Amino acid sequence: MYTPIVRVIILVLGLILGFYYYMTDNPTPALLTLFGVALVVWGYFKNGTVYLAWRKVKKQDFQQAERILSQTKYPELLKREQKGFYHFIKAMISANANDIDNAYINFKKALQFGVRTQNN
Numbered sequence: 814m815y816t817p818i819v820r821v822i823i824l825v826l827g828l829i830l831g832f833y834y835y836m837t838d839n840p841t842p843a844l845l846t847l848f849g850v851a852l853v854v855w856g857y858f859k860n861g862t863v864y865l866a867w868r869k870v871k872k873q874d875f876q877q878a879e880r881i882l883s884q885t886k887y888p889e890l891l892k893r894e895q896k897g898f899y900h901f902i903k904a905m906i907s908a909n910a911n912d913i914d915n916a917y918i919n920f921k922k923a924l925q926f927g928v929r930t931q932n933n
Contacts, residue, residue, distance in 0.1 A: 861885035897926035
């Protein structure tokens with residue numbers, strides 16, 4: 814749910830804090846801090862920036878959504894439902910730009926991965 818820049822800042826601060834705890838002979842807080850950093854990294858590869866881009870699409874800010882979505886470097890590593898939303902958002906952006914062929918391709922990919930919400 815964070816942008817990559819915020820995730821890198823959290824990562825660096827967590828590593829510094831974990832190293833500090835390790836150097837002061839506090840292994841438990843060091844391991845917990847490193848575990849938290851690992852969760853942030855794992856969340857980046859499994860969720861990416863899809864949710865942030867979705868929020869921009871809901872506000873009809875397609876240029877910002879495209880910029881945020883392009884920060885997901887490895888969309889093939891996203892979770893299955895996130896891949897569906899990734900392609901759905903790309904299709905919405907393409908449809909807004911009147912690129913109907915690309916929108917159709919991305920809508921079909923989104924249907925393959927499944928776009929599930931509480932309302933459907």
